[in-house]
Amino acid sequence: MLALLLYLASVLIYAVRWVIVLQRAGVRLRLWDSMAAYLASILVNNITPSARAGGELMRILYAYVKTGAPLVKLLNTVAFERICESIPVIALAVVSIAEALLSGDRPLGVFLGFALIVIATIVGVKYWDRILAVAAKRLGFDDQLDTEASVRRLISDRGLFATTIALSALVWVFDVLRLYAAALAVGWEAPLLRFALASVMYLVVGILAITPGGLGIVEGGLTAVFVALGAEPSVALALVMIERLISYGFASLIGLLVVVIGGGPQAWTLLKSRWRRTGFTPR
Template sequence: MAITFRGLVRRWGARTVWLAITAIGLYVVAPGLLTMFGAWPRLATVEPQWFVILAVLELLSFAALWWLTRIALAPSETAPHPRLGWGVAATGQLAGNAASKVIPGGAATGAVVQGKVLIAAGQPGGAVASGLTASNLLSSAVLLLLPVLTIPALIIGPPPADQLQLGLVVSLILAVVIVAVGFTALTWPRVVAAFGRGIGRVGQVFTAAITPQRVADGLLAERDRIAVAFTGRWWRAVVAAAANRMCDFAALVAALVAFGAHARPAEVLLAYVVAQTFAIIPITPGGVGLVDAGLTTLLVVIGVPADTALIGTLLYRLFSFWLPIPLGLFAWAGWRIAVPKAA
């Protein structure tokens, strides 16, 4: 059957657009990446224990995601299916994570790859789709909650800038607070509705398109999707989501402390949150370049010397972004080899 022009456009049009956007984005961020990689030799000055600390923190961050996936796909009486093993959960997340960083399309591409691995392991397609969606929503909610939790610390002032290492303690405290807030939101929807109406009233000042009830309804809808996916397992789900974000933030703190940086932990947390939002923008795969440049700039703004901000960001991104890519590719290759044997 002849292939029509319209068929070619439908098949390759969107891909061509994504590739063009990615190429332009990479061209724009290339100078910043070259500058950052130029600081690579300075990593040789880092004491070995910091490499171990960052590796452990990032491993815990990824393990929390594996745990969250297992919680979301746990079998129940109404939806019986094979229990998801740790190996499959890790393989799916690592492969999806690598795909989202090297293939245009970002998180959407990674979710497709992760879903394929989970479905091939015997998980129902519907459960995988709803479970991954709920997990992403919960993880995003935790990220958006962090700036709100830092407001009191920014107003009060302490801890001082020369005690950035306290950020490791701050991450533990925030994790406990996140769990409490998350469980409250999942248990009492009226709290979510009231919070949504409050945001709506503030937004209504800037545009009439935003109404308190509309914002409240939107938050309740997202809350319900998360609540249904994690019914009876809310505590564990929120703990896993909080652990994922806080271990990753602790890795950034450790990378800065390794080079003797001085900054207030609350301000570093705000820089971390803003930089993480850059990764959501699908201009470059995984936000490569955007996150690096954005995080470095934000750290300089809060008082970290430019050289320290640059090398600290490089060390943090080495463990949080670059090293997981080959791990994910190995996971994907191993899965592709094992699937035919299991069939």
């Protein structure tokens, strides 16, 4: 139950973060709609092999249905969030890797995966403007793309930049605590920073997974990570099943409810029409 509550708290913080960023960009979105957009995006991520890209598009289109704001402006706020979130991700990974090294444990596979995600994050942050330009062109956005100037304006707002980083860091703290709570539920205790490393690797495995929602790949990869960090295989598998029951099963169910009763049907229709029109599919 604690792990479930921490998950819901993370979604709420994400929703608050986006509302704040959107307000600074001149877009007003209600907190409930922001939270619903996140839940709908989680559903899309869980049922399509889109490596999280489909979920972000769903979130943008959900907000478009609710606000009518230009799609590119919404895209820019998501880009700003990703830039801010990369900072606590790298910091968390560096601290957790240092702890594992100092304790004498050297799971080489985990370190290699961490190195890959750090490289990918750095490249993404450095070349975010080019990446978004390509994405916007593929998705057929008709608005004039002014990504660099728009995102730089958000970054230059120091108060917004610091607030977004702080909220992003808080979500990652909750993610670590959620894995820790699930581990305690199955009788495994380990240093808290081990779960920080596992949380970062969870992100790596989720991005690399090619199946819908990472089914099979995420479970196997995350179980291997926990075994590398010292858990017994049966305990590691039980821990992963609890986590996936929450982040895949429960989250997909709530996301489906949002899509059915909220603005999801219109957003889903827009998402499918863009995929068909541009040839950009979840595959």
